[in-house]
Amino acid sequence: MISLECDNLFSTWREQARWLLSHQVDPSQVSWGATEVADLFATDQAIPDTPGPFQARIPKALIDLLASAACYHGDQRWSLLYEVLWRVSHGDRTAMLAGDKLGSELQRRIKQVSREAHHLHAFVRFIALPPEAGPQLPEYVAWHEPAHDILHSASQHFIGRMGRHRWMIATPLDGVYYDGEQLIHQRRCPEAWQQLAQNIDDPHSAMWLTYYSHIFNPARLNPKVMEGHFPSRFWKNLPEGKLIPGLITEARTGKQKDGQASLIGAKPGKRISSGQG
Template sequence: MQVLCCDDDFECWRSQARQLLAQNVPPHDVVWEDERIPQLFAAEPAPAYAATASTHRVPAELLGQLKSAARYRTPGRWNLLYRILWRVVRGERQAMLAGDPDGSEMHRRIKSASREAHHLHAFLRFHPLPADEQLDYVAWHEPAHDILASASMHFAERLGRQRWLIATPRDGVWFDGKQLHYRQPCPPEWLARAEAVRGKDDALWETYYASIFNPARLNRKVMQGHMPLRFWKGLTEGKLIPVLLSQARAGSQKDGQAVGVAGKTGKVIRLMKDRVAAGGPATTQALSNHSSTGDS
């Protein structure tokens, strides 16, 4: 059995898979070593394969699916992808469909990786660096899957020429205002910049979040479904959420207002029936005339 390593890089795996297909190496005769969980035997470099006249046509749709599924971080992920590739090039196109056991697992991984990309967009918090000459914003994030490289252009499209850095335990991206630079593993200097602002307070954002929090609409189960607990520690407002949840359970959920909002003074707007009662007959007559015209 051949034991290979692609360093969790799709293009490297693709090159290795192409060589294996050219030599007709079946899936059960090759295994990819996980980067963090080595196999019992040391990984071997792929041998220099001789070029063959045979070519294998791979549907463009399958190539996109394999690339998306490769972002799902799990031991043995590359073995499944090669098995699906092997089956499809030999005529078993059902291997790429959700009705097939292998295809079903591939589509599940694609969906999970896509959801993790959404989590990156929703739960990443940039911190401004007004005194830094090289960066405008920096952020720390801990995704469950390898989606940083593919999902980071979302921020470049929205922040314009602003310069920013996102660091994770595995990789990092730096946008210099014109070009996106991806590094795996994340360089130590990038990690140091992100660690410096990790968990940093932001009084303005915390005030905004506490003000818009609506205890009357709180559904803890749904909230945790959309905002998993693993992200709370990385959110600027993360330390506020348990307090706001506790206050909601303690009674603020009944009147739909947090304590800080309920205690503020403001203009009282009376209901129509209260205005009629306070205004007397003249107001009652005016309301009657208004109704008789057909207005509402």
């Protein structure tokens, strides 16, 4: 068994996979893991430094698929990619397709990565730092907890939307900082970035919470659909998240029939009779 470590970098894995493929190393004979795992399963065989004789033509479409699926956090993260690569390089392109068992898992991972990128765009909440913070700090900061490695690629979305403003997104793993001209990605998010993003107070949070609570319509509540579009794992990092459990409880205990939030229903107004005459 050959055990390798790519430090969760697609570029490193790609070089390793190219070398393995050139030596016709079967997927069953290689694994990727942490250093201590590599020591446990390391091979006793001498590993050549130079590429092997086998050459394969790999379609660019496959490289794009593998690069996207590489962002997925899960079991056999890198081994699955090599198994797909192996089959396609030996003429079996069904490994790229959803109709194949392996291809189905590949496509599922790509879909999950794409969905997680959408979640970043939808649920990041930038908070403005006060002007006196100074030019050495970003103007806007945000904290986000993605399930997959989508921050670097998906945060490109905000460059056009935020103009020349300086902004930063910190996560438990990595972070990005846009200085007004270029996007800087830190694979290990600096602790100072994490502290800043998690501890800043939003001066406009009260106004936002008032707005959110007033537009909530209990008559249209569908918790299953809501969870599908707005997963509860994001609630804790959103200002409106603290309101959602209470609003759901309120809707379930009778407010759904009113079709309005309790604060709206309590306001005085003229009742329209439903009787005939």
